Amino acid sequence: MPERPAPRPTPGRADGIRARNRASIEAELRAVGRRHLAEVGAAALSLRSVARELGMVPSALFRYVSGRDELLTLLIVDAYTSLGEAAEAAHAAVEPTDLRARWAAVAQSVRTWALAHPHEWSLIFGSPVPRYDAPADVTNDPGTRVPRLLMAIGADAAARSLAGPATFTPASRAAELAGRASEDLLRSDPDLAASGMTPVELANGLVVWTMLVGAVSAEVFQQLGERTISDAEAFFDYQVATAAAILFGPGG
Amino acid sequence: MPERPAPRPTPGRADGIRARNRASIEAELRAVGRRHLAEVGAAALSLRSVARELGMVPSALFRYVSGRDELLTLLIVDAYTSLGEAAEAAHAAVEPTDLRARWAAVAQSVRTWALAHPHEWSLIFGSPVPRYDAPADVTNDPGTRVPRLLMAIGADAAARSLAGPATFTPASRAAELAGRASEDLLRSDPDLAASGMTPVELANGLVVWTMLVGAVSAEVFQQLGERTISDAEAFFDYQVATAAAILFGPGG
């Protein structure tokens, strides 16, 4: 039997010319992939064009990546990570006791990141890429950094009794819906269960997260039409403040 | 100079075998396009595969459509129209004086339609299709049917003084942000200007529309992960009630 060449060797040492080259080419591969993604979008991203820009023959990429899908996965993880880092940095730069400021910082940083990286935003929050399934095990962790930030804010609010109630009445109905919605989440995430958040507070957190993604997507994808919103930033601020009222109550 | 065959003739009479055939094939073309869209998604929709299913040679489609882009436009308009009709029907089936019920009916019908037609939803509210620009003049009118419905509800609420105030304080800040955001909208849409809605009421309507699209997209695109929400319907109801509180105030 002929020996098939192992396409993706485990790099032996971490030093040496090869290891250094490999690391730098892997970095370049991600960078070029990211740039192409930004130019043509995920559906049109091709191994061949990336290889061209790297000055390589297409087949050479198979040394670094098992195929097109793995490149996409790489870029998705990078995008989530980059977004998560931006949000975490913004969040950390704000006085921890000021819950509203923490929420606003996260929201603003998400919008800013998305406007700066529209194709990466649409890769992770747009319609699914045709013929591609993101492997959940790789994607879940970096993909939940921002929502976990929101949940941390919510848990702090709950601990300090600053979380708002459901915004609608009767409270019994709100509690029942929130309970049904958040059952799984409480069961599967022990940290959340230990945080002392009520189902309503949890549901409010999820609502706000959905609002944030929806608001940013509406702007990035231009769903409202070109001439509907005169001042996109003001409208976003309005949405952020509305969401803050859901989380913490109306007080300014 | 050789006579180029005119690819897309103006049909002379509305009767006759030809006209009937043309109409029925045009209908079949849309139907097959819709089905393929639902199966493979917009980016992978191809003239050739549609032609195959129609039992025609690919070039024959150019009698009916000037190219792939026009087929996409056709399907986009169809999707908006179908969604708009569903929402309008649900809206019309509800007691007109019950503003909350009208809002809930519209929201529910949008969600139901989207879950039944995920690829059409993602065609009109997902990330833009690569290498395709929807012609705004054709798309705008059917694309605003649902938001216009919401605005009509908002206008009725304003007329009957049932619209809620901004959900956050101070009111001056809310008014200022809302004013900056809705300037263009009021200027460009005389009906809205005549409706007597305040900028805050208008902004609340836009917020709710964005929330609705965001909530439905989150569910259709599975952005929250598989195991986060135990009862998607309950969570949607929770969001609908939260949005109703934004539009009309908390009262149940």
Next chain:
DNA sequence: TGTACATCAGTGAACGCGCGTTCACTGATGTAC
């Protein structure tokens, strides 16, 4: 320090694929007289 061998990066040619679009054509349908 030198030599023989193993590992690895990248090449170049080729595979089969589906795509949108063009063009000259045939035969059926419609129309003018």
Next chain:
DNA sequence: TGTACATCAGTGAACGCGCGTTCACTGATGTAC
């Protein structure tokens, strides 16, 4: 009613394209002794 001509629907072959992936290969880098 019949005939000559114009219009139109659909065919079939071909164009050039870019894609992902495979495979046997060359030459450089690393390793064991």
